[in-house]
Amino acid sequence: MPSLDDRLVDLVGAPGFVPVAFLLAFAAGAAHAVGPGHGKSLAAAYLVGSDGKVRDAAWLGASVAIMHTLSVLVVAVAWTFLSLSDLLSLERLTSGLQLAAGLMVVGVGVWLFRRHLRGHGHGHGHGHGHGHGHGHGHGHGHGEGPSRPGLVLLGMSGGLTPSPAAFLVLVTGIFTGRSGFALLLVVAFGLGLATVLFGVGLLALAGRGLVVRAAESRALITAATRVAPVLAAASITVIGCVVTTAALGRLAGAA
């Protein structure tokens, strides 16, 4: 059975069935986000450890969708019209983007750490993040109270590396004169991606709500929720380091 991604490329050239095409693009994006290495652990970590709201989860999802669409657009247009493949291979380019994404995540993690330490005088946490270094790691995390720039930055890092299927869809669209339709499919793909990450954010919020409610009766969990922000910051930093290292490894391997 062909995968959703494969069928998506077929749709660009196929006339008719347009609503089906958008549904499929959305589903392909969602399926892509469900796969490993898309920073869902970052979203959960950030949320559990911070005072995130539903609105923050939405901001996060939206920034992933917008960044992903823009990165696909820029890479596909450059590949088609500027002979990008003569200058550098897509593999190197995407590794470079992944490196940037990893550094952005590290930056946000460190910034959260400092913010927390400054805000609470003391506090120390042992980072215990289990990062995923699979293929193209998309990282992002969650909003802590009013810290929207950090949130958007994490979301952007999640959408910085274009998905291969979305890239091929747009390039095929440009080549066959249906670039507008292809771009709409890429947008739908990004929305599918964002929806899954939004869902993960909501799940993490619900989980945190449970912990906080339980903590009202148990002193031990109260202490646990107090160190949670530190753990979140540490996890995000560690995952960012893993993504960065994986990207460096791929860049070194491609050289």
Place this chain on the structure above:
Amino acid sequence: MIAAHPFGDPQTVDISADPADPAVVHVTWKVGAADDLTLLGIELGVLPEDRVLLDGAITYDDGDAALVQRAPQVETYLLDHVAVSSAGEQCPGQLAESGDLIADGADLVFSCAGPVAAASVEVTTLTDLHPAYRTLATGPDGQHQVYGSDAASHDWSLGGTATATSGDTTHTGSSAALQIGGVLGAALLVAVLGTLVARRRRQATVTPTPHP
């Protein structure tokens, strides 16, 4: 099922007329990414089949590309999967040059009976391995086509004196710019309207409008 493509450039062909001989058509084929070459190597029997993992992913070594490029089977494969015909007649082809199949590609040369103004070029490379493969093709005067399992053949205009399809690059470019600009403009409009509506609603909740 073998995965069609992880990250990497898609396979491409470039179709061009020979500057010296108007009866000759050049087709330069580039494989795309290294794992495609490994997949092809397995298919041609150059590489062992245990390279394909259970989930369909392919492990590839740095040496694979060189092994496959040197294999004589590649020439046969390419001439079986790329064909040029002009005025209804097949043009016999041969592999003129084949270096690094990822960076430089293989140059196939087809000699037709007479000067070629228009040619029909068929490309089925890699689509026999997986139907999801696409070949992004470029030709003279910025002509663009996409080959796939359902579109194996396209017609190309090769008459050196920019004839039927002159200015095709600008056409593709402006058409793409127009369409992409339209979609982005619409998205921006939706975003602006959405923000306005949200702000209205928020103001409405802050200061409830008294009922008359």
